[in-house]
Amino acid sequence: MSWPTTRITLRLRLPGTLWTAVGLVAVLAVVGALFPAVGHTIGKLNVPTSVANLLGGADYGTITGWFRSEIAVIYGPLVIAALAITGATAVTAGEEEDRILALVVAHPIRRSRLVAAKAAAIALIVLIVACAVWIGLIVGVAAGGGGISLAHITALAVQLAMFGLAAGSLALAIGACTGNRSLANGLAGGIVILGWLVNSFAPLVGTIDWLKYLTLFYYYADHDPLSRGVDVLGIAVLGVVALALTSVALAGFERRDLRA
Amino acid sequence: MFRDLGRAIPVEMADVSGESVIDTRGLSKDYGSGRGLFGLDLQVARGEVFGFLGPNGAGKSTTMRLLLDLIRPTSGAARVLELDTRRDSVEIRRRVGFLPGDLALYPKLTGRAVLDYLARLRGGVNLRVRDSLIDRFEADLDRPVRQLSTGNRQKLGLIQAFMHEPELLILDEPIAGLDPLVQRSFHALLGEVSAQGRTVFLSSHTLSEVERVTDRLAILREGRLVVVDSLENLRKVAVQRLEIEFAEPVAGDEFRKIPVVKEVRANGRILTIGFEGSADAVVKAAAGHEVRAIRPREDDLEDIFLRYYGEVAE
Numbered sequence: 001m002s003w004p005t006t007r008i009t010l011r012l013r014l015p016g017t018l019w020t021a022v023g024l025v026a027v028l029a030v031v032g033a034l035f036p037a038v039g040h041t042i043g044k045l046n047v048p049t050s051v052a053n054l055l056g057g058a059d060y061g062t063i064t065g066w067f068r069s070e071i072a073v074i075y076g077p078l079v080i081a082a083l084a085i086t087g088a089t090a091v092t093a094g095e096e097e098d099r100i101l102a103l104v105v106a107h108p109i110r111r112s113r114l115v116a117a118k119a120a121a122i123a124l125i126v127l128i129v130a131c132a133v134w135i136g137l138i139v140g141v142a143a144g145g146g147g148i149s150l151a152h153i154t155a156l157a158v159q160l161a162m163f164g165l166a167a168g169s170l171a172l173a174i175g176a177c178t179g180n181r182s183l184a185n186g187l188a189g190g191i192v193i194l195g196w197l198v199n200s201f202a203p204l205v206g207t208i209d210w211l212k213y214l215t216l217f218y219y220y221a222d223h224d225p226l227s228r229g230v231d232v233l234g235i236a237v238l239g240v241v242a243l244a245l246t247s248v249a250l251a252g253f254e255r256r257d258l259r260a
Numbered sequence: 261m262f263r264d265l266g267r268a269i270p271v272e273m274a275d276v277s278g279e280s281v282i283d284t285r286g287l288s289k290d291y292g293s294g295r296g297l298f299g300l301d302l303q304v305a306r307g308e309v310f311g312f313l314g315p316n317g318a319g320k321s322t323t324m325r326l327l328l329d330l331i332r333p334t335s336g337a338a339r340v341l342e343l344d345t346r347r348d349s350v351e352i353r354r355r356v357g358f359l360p361g362d363l364a365l366y367p368k369l370t371g372r373a374v375l376d377y378l379a380r381l382r383g384g385v386n387l388r389v390r391d392s393l394i395d396r397f398e399a400d401l402d403r404p405v406r407q408l409s410t411g412n413r414q415k416l417g418l419i420q421a422f423m424h425e426p427e428l429l430i431l432d433e434p435i436a437g438l439d440p441l442v443q444r445s446f447h448a449l450l451g452e453v454s455a456q457g458r459t460v461f462l463s464s465h466t467l468s469e470v471e472r473v474t475d476r477l478a479i480l481r482e483g484r485l486v487v488v489d490s491l492e493n494l495r496k497v498a499v500q501r502l503e504i505e506f507a508e509p510v511a512g513d514e515f516r517k518i519p520v521v522k523e524v525r526a527n528g529r530i531l532t533i534g535f536e537g538s539a540d541a542v543v544k545a546a547a548g549h550e551v552r553a554i555r556p557r558e559d560d561l562e563d564i565f566l567r568y569y570g571e572v573a574e
Contacts, residue, residue, distance in 0.1 A: 004380035012368060099364035103420075106328050107381045108354035257331035260321070 002109050002117040009091050009121035017125045020083060021132035025139060031070050032063075032140025039066045039144070063147040064226050067137065073221055074196075076160050080129050081192045084168030087125050089184040091118040092175035092249070096259055105258055112250040115176050119246050122168050130161035148226055155225035162238035163220035167192050169245035170216075177252030179259040192216065216241065279342070281306050281428050281459040282327065286336035289322050297322045298483045299336065304461055309454050311474035312463040319483040320463040321361050324430050327461075328358055341428060354382075357421035361432035361463070363413060367406035371399060371416050378420045390423040396445055410437035418446065422453070429453065431462040435469045447473055501534045501557040502542060507550035515545055532557065 040061055059065035092115065095101045105111060134157035141148045170191060175184035195215030199222065202211040212218045219238050223231030282304035290296045297319040304310045312320050325331045327340050329349035338345045340352045365374050375394075379385040394401065397415040405413060414437045421429060435443055450460055450473050464470045470477055471491065479486040487494070512524035515533050518541045523534040529552075535542055546554070 002381060004377055008366070008369075008373075008377045011373075012366065099360070099362055100366060102325075102330065102360045103358070103363065103365070103378075103417075104381070105330055106353055106356075106358040106360070107378065108350050108383075109381060110350060258325070260325075 001120065002113050005104075005109075005114055005117035006121045006124075009118050010124060013087055013090075013121065013125055017083065017128055020079070021128055024079065024129065024132040025136040027075070028071060028133065028136025028140040029143055030140075031067070032137075032142070032144035035063055035066050035144035039063065063141065063144050064152075066144070067140065067148065068224060068226050071133075071137070071140075072156055072160075072224075072226055076133055076156075077163055077196070077217065077220060078192075080126060080133070080160055080164035081167040082189070083129055084122060084126050084164045085171040085185060085188045085192070087122045088119070088168040088171040089175045089181055089188070091122065092172060092253070093179050093181040093184045094175070096179040097181050102258060111254045115172070115250050115253045116246075119169070119172055119249065122172065123165055126164035126168055127161055130157045130164060133157050133160055152226050152229055155228075155230040158230060159220050159223075159225045159234060159238075162235050162242070163216060165242040166216050166238045166245070169242040169249065173245040173249040173252065176249035177256070179256075279306050280304060280339070281308075282310075282338070282340055282461060283342075284323075284327075284336065284338040287323070287326060287333055287338050288335045289319075289326060289331060290334045294482065296334070296483050297326070300485055302478060302485065302488065304459060306459055307454060307457045308475045309450055309460040309462070309473055311470035311477035312461060312480065313465070313470055313477055314463075314480035315465050317482075318465075318480040320465075320480055321432050322483075323480075324358070324360075324432050324461075324463065327430060328353060328356065355427045357424065357426035357429045357431075359417045359421040359429075359431045359434050361436075363417040365405045365413060365416060368404055370402055370404055371408065371412075372401035374405060374416060375401070375420060375423070379423065382424055385424045389425055390419065393419045393422055393449075396449065397442060411439055411442065414438055415442065418449075422449065425458075427458055429458070429460045429462070431460065433464060434462055435464065443469075500536070500539070501532055502539060503530060503532050503555040503557050504546050504551060505530050505553040505555075506546075507552055510549050515542065518542060518545060 060069055095104070104114065134153060137148070137153045137156065138150070141153065167188065171184050171188035174187050175181070178184065195217045199212045199215045199217040202208045212222070216238065219231070219234035223234050225231060280303040282302065284300050284302045287300040287302075288296065288298050290298070295317070300319075300323060302323075312323065314320050322331070326333055327338055327345055329345050329352070332346065341355055343352050345352060366377075369377070375390065379387075379390065393399075397419060399415045399419060400408060400412050405416070408416075414434075418431075418434060421431060435446065438446060450462075453460060454475075460473075462470070462473070474491065476488065476490045477494070478488040506529050509526075509529050510531060512526045512531055515521050515524045515531065518535070520535045520537050520541060521533055522536060525532040533542055543554070
């Protein structure tokens with residue numbers, strides 16, 4: 001690890017992250033405040049199964065279902081994945097394409113330590129966003145009249161953090177192994193979105209139901225942490241994926257030519 | 261010139277048979293389509309200021325990146341400070357100062373923050389040395405890098421390359437963007453570094469810059485080494501020129517017929533005649549006219565450079 005690199009990466013990315021965190025808390029508070037007014041009405045709608053699955057298959061008429069559909073299944077993971085992916089790409093392939101890494105890598109530090117330091121900074125960014133979701137959910141649930149335990153709110157924030165770490169490590173691996181910013185952003189983002197679609201639709205077709213096990217989304221949200229608490233298996237799988245992909249990033253960046 | 265700066269190690273002492281700070285054997289990096297570096301055999305001795313010349317795309321930056329293990333060779337090997345560039349790359353980078361060509365820094369950070377980061381990343385930087393470099397170059401440390409001119413960014417690049425007092429400096433186009441006053445400071449700094457027995461390996465395609473500061477130089481073209489020699493020896497083989505001022509205008513054709521004459525340029529009553537070998541035939545031909553003055557014109561490096569290029573191109 002290189003603490004100077006972790007610190008400088010945080011310094012560069014923290015302002016944007018903090019604004020995102022403030023925005024997330026505000027959005028979650030507003031979403032919670034809307035529940036008493038519209039939640040029960042929307043809950044009575046007959047939504048097609050496919051659409052309901054896209055929204056997490058939850059009951060809008062309950063505050064747990066409301067937050068699962070509005071936040072847990074789409075908004076939360078997409079925001080945290082977007083931040084993690086763009087952040088991980090920017091500090092690897094982005095800095096390489098901008099030619100900044102040509103000078104940094106010429107310093108007396110192993111490349112793997114450099115990538116590890118950047119990965120640590122991005123992990124902290126993800127944790128900050130997950131904390132913002134946790135705070136926002138507490139505020140939002142209170143504004144919506146309560147009904148979700150602090151333990152279950154915490155469970156969602158933890159699952160979300162692990163999902164963000166896995167998504168970020170995917171971009172880190174692609175960015176570190178290729179040095180191509182567009183590829184890292186596009187491929188990692190595409191895999192995450194494809195995972196969301198597969199996890200939503202595969203269960204509707206019995207023969208491809210198994211595909212959901214290949215998605216990060218399944219291990220993040222299928223367990224429904226807002227209703228059932230922490231999914232230890234899901235967290236373990238996401239953690240192993242994050243560690244494995246980070247290892248790929250370290251090894252990949254160590255072994256290849258730096259792009260001109 | 262270095263001699264004006266009191267440099268301690270004269271050209272004659274730059275003996276490549278001694279300890280080589282840079283030693284490459286058949287070093288190659290093939291990018292395909294004829295691009296890259298091919299079979300570079302090069303030795304740079306301790307204490308030398310070594311110029312690495314060539315046009316854009318000749319392989320200068322590729323060589324420097326190979327020496328620092330930023331890229332890996334297709335074949336061949338290199339040793340820097342008697343260490344293997346692959347196996348000992350971290351130790352090499354600890355003892356080397358590097359300025360990349362097309363320097364890029366974090367645009368949102370101030371110059372001070374960039375230097376702080378790089379000093380911490382490297383470790384062991386003497387802050388007094390760094391501060392003296394900042395004073396010497398009058399670097400602007402308080403504005404974000406994105407607001408700095410190319411020259412001011414280059415100053416930051418030079419400071420970070422020199423601030424840990426490295427044994428070897430690898431500088432890719434170090435003078436790019438610097439104004440003449442800063443160039444003078446830079447040249448003085450190179451003189452001091454060389455006088456301390458430290459080594460400088462610098463590239464340029466601006467020939468006059470290298471001419472002022474180097475002991476020996478190498479010319480690279482299309483990834484291949486064309487020549488390595490001292491400036492003094494290169495001058496010996498260069499085309500010589502005489503500037504002859506006549507009382508009346510004289511036709512240049514008369515001189516072009518002389519076998520040793522390579523070029524004739526006329527400017528009113530003055531002919532500039534480039535020739536190889538003895539000046540005897542040129543002087544005798546001039547004696548057929550009323551001569552006001554004969555002035556020898558020393559070749560500059562550009563002439564030498566272009567001559568070698570011409571030979572290779574032919």
